[in-house]
Amino acid sequence: MxxxxxxxxxxxxxxxxxxxxxxxxxxxxxxxQLDVPVIGVARSGWDVERLKKRARRSIEEHGGGVEAQAxxxxxxxxxxxxxxxxxxxxxxxxxxxxxxxxxxxHYLAIPPSMFPTVVEHLGDAGCADAARVVVEKPFxxxxxxxxxxxxxLHKIFDExxxxxxxxxxGKEPVxxxxxxxxANSFLExxxxxxxxxxxxITMAEKFGVEGRGKFYEExxxxxxxxxxxxxxxxxxxxxxxxxxxxxxxxxxxxxKVFRAMRPMLGHTLVRGQFSGYRDEEGVAADSQVETxxxxxLHLDSWRWQGVPIFIRAGxxxxxxxxxxxxxxxxxxxxxFDEPLPDQANYFRFRLGxxxxxIAAGARTKEPGEKMKGRETELFVCSEGADEMDxxxxxxGDAMEGDPTLFARQDGVEAAWRxxxxxxxxxxxxxxxxxxxWGPEAAEKLTAEFxxxxxPKRAQSRCG
Ligand code: BG6
Numbered sequence: 001m002x003x004x005x006x007x008x009x010x011x012x013x014x015x016x017x018x019x020x021x022x023x024x025x026x027x028x029x030x031x032x033q034l035d036v037p038v039i040g041v042a043r044s045g046w047d048v049e050r051l052k053k054r055a056r057r058s059i060e061e062h063g064g065g066v067e068a069q070a071x072x073x074x075x076x077x078x079x080x081x082x083x084x085x086x087x088x089x090x091x092x093x094x095x096x097x098x099x100x101x102x103x104x105x106h107y108l109a110i111p112p113s114m115f116p117t118v119v120e121h122l123g124d125a126g127c128a129d130a131a132r133v134v135v136e137k138p139f140x141x142x143x144x145x146x147x148x149x150x151x152x153l154h155k156i157f158d159e160x161x162x163x164x165x166x167x168x169x170g171k172e173p174v175x176x177x178x179x180x181x182x183a184n185s186f187l188e189x190x191x192x193x194x195x196x197x198x199x200x201i202t203m204a205e206k207f208g209v210e211g212r213g214k215f216y217e218e219x220x221x222x223x224x225x226x227x228x229x230x231x232x233x234x235x236x237x238x239x240x241x242x243x244x245x246x247x248x249x250x251x252x253x254x255x256k257v258f259r260a261m262r263p264m265l266g267h268t269l270v271r272g273q274f275s276g277y278r279d280e281e282g283v284a285a286d287s288q289v290e291t292x293x294x295x296x297l298h299l300d301s302w303r304w305q306g307v308p309i310f311i312r313a314g315x316x317x318x319x320x321x322x323x324x325x326x327x328x329x330x331x332x333x334x335x336f337d338e339p340l341p342d343q344a345n346y347f348r349f350r351l352g353x354x355x356x357x358i359a360a361g362a363r364t365k366e367p368g369e370k371m372k373g374r375e376t377e378l379f380v381c382s383e384g385a386d387e388m389d390x391x392x393x394x395x396g397d398a399m400e401g402d403p404t405l406f407a408r409q410d411g412v413e414a415a416w417r418x419x420x421x422x423x424x425x426x427x428x429x430x431x432x433x434x435x436x437w438g439p440e441a442a443e444k445l446t447a448e449f450x451x452x453x454x455p456k457r458a459q460s461r462c463g
Contacts, residue, residue: 004105011109012040023063024391048080091125123156168229170390214282247404258414268296272439294442321455342450357381
């Protein structure tokens with residue numbers, strides 16, 4: 001279980017390194033969690049000075065600002081190898097610069113099509129001995145390619161040394177879902193089909209594809225965020241309490257949720273595309289790729305039989321917010337004159353960005369003579385000023401060799417099995433207006449359960 005003694009970052013000049021990884025490394029240094037060489041690898045014709053400049057800009061823009069001492073330290077750890085991933089020489093130079101490192105961690109922040117080439121070269125050049133590897137999602141683009149990617153990785157790395165990043169699992173509020181469920185006793189008696197009417201997960205993004213048109217054309221919303229991030233959120237909500245200690249017990253329970261989910265049916269899926277998507281660079285003029293997907297999922301399990309799980313995700317929607325709503329059934333008999341609304345009792349979990357909240361919705365009596373009610377919410381939240389970023393947590397865990405918060409291959413495959421029937425659908429997408437809540441057809445999905453719950457802008461009463 002030795003801690004990794006070097007971090008090699010493939011794709012060091014790329015988008016992910018810029019937006020997420022350098023800020024995470026800077027934070028790790030600030031928290032005293034990183035003190036090993038960090039070797040960037042890319043084919044950009046750069047040198048280490050240019051990489052340092054880029055790292056600084058990335059931390060300024062996405063890491064909340066540079067802390068001089070931490071940045072100097074990070075810069076002193078940084079190295080850079082410029083080279084083609086297809087050439088042996090690149091990896092021989094990497095081997096040299098790894099020096100006496102016994103257990104490097106290779107982070108593949110590169111297009112998945114390059115994984116096999118890089119992994120094989122790492123093996124040939126002796127860079128993979130006792131090494132760990134982090135692979136970024138997407139893990140394949142369907143079940144068959146996920147299986148084949150796994151074979152490629154296993155040629156060189158043992159399962160214990162493979163870390164499949166789905167950064168949603170590393171998010172504080174997603175961890176909090178599991179904590180809240182299993183650290184409180186009041187939830188368990190009602191957390192099942194007898195009391196829960198439906199579950200909704202909404203991941204809304206106000207922004208569009210932001211220059212990633214080419215990537216998005218090959219991906220679409222289902223592959224980009226549903227098969228991984230949102231099914232993981234569903235698993236945290238639906239899993240049984242883990243039996244026994246350690247990360248594998250948790251991963252076992254999540255995989256069981258995926259196994260219990262029925263493969264998706266086409267008629268419970270709505271695909272949308274925001275108007276203007278086809279004008280993005282890299283997007284086909286007649287693209288039918290979905291930038292929005294809404295669906296109804298079923299879990300065949302003792303606990304959840306008959307409780308629909310609705311998931312929707314979309315770009316260029318009204319707000320940026322990820323929120324879960326677990327709605328409870330109505331009281332069995334209404335003794336008041338006024339009808340009780342559908343979604344009166346619920347638990348609401350705000351998973352970000354920035355604001356994290358847990359709320360419970362209840363009816364309370366309006367003051368006065370009449371037995372008339374109103375909606376009330378018990379609301380706890382934190383702005384997460386010092387919230388540990390998912391990437392910081394996950395890189396740290398991978399360096400320690402702790403797989404708990406990483407996707408496991410059987411889970412990845414089970415999740416592909418759920419969405420497989422709806423991948424590559426040829427049916428036309430429904431175009432929706434930017435800034436709206438997506439295609440109208442999606443409204444029907446949840447109509448008999450009180451409709452979609454639209455997350456609002458973050459509330460200001462936090463803190
Ligand atoms: C990424 C997707 O995995 O997650 C993006 O590729 C999406 O399309 C992003 O915007 C959302 O992550 P977060 O942490 O900003 O909610």
